[in-house]
Amino acid sequence: MAELLGISVCYASDKVEWLHQMQVEAGTTIGEAIERSGVLAAFPDINLTTQPVGIYAKKKMLDTVLRERDRIEIYRPLVADPKESRRKRAAKKEGAAGAGDGAA
16 A cells, blocks of 8 residues: 655635645655646646746746645746836835925
8 A cells, every 4th residue: 555645736826726635645746746636627727837836935846756745836927027016116115205305
């Protein structure tokens, strides 16, 4: 009898969060677990050739062998560039600070 590992597969679209806990045999890879989880049927727009995957926020390859309690995450493309968003917030903050410097 093969050893079973308890793992989970999660994905968050812009509208819904999906989490599936399951057991897989020791030696199962991330790609195999994703296929067995049903997430690809639930979200047909997932493209594993272009979207990165990871375990607990660390990017991994689809052929990575799973360990007990791993949480597989499928990442979707970013809507905004984080660096550009930070620049805009900083510029807005500087603009707001300068507006309070008017003469009384």
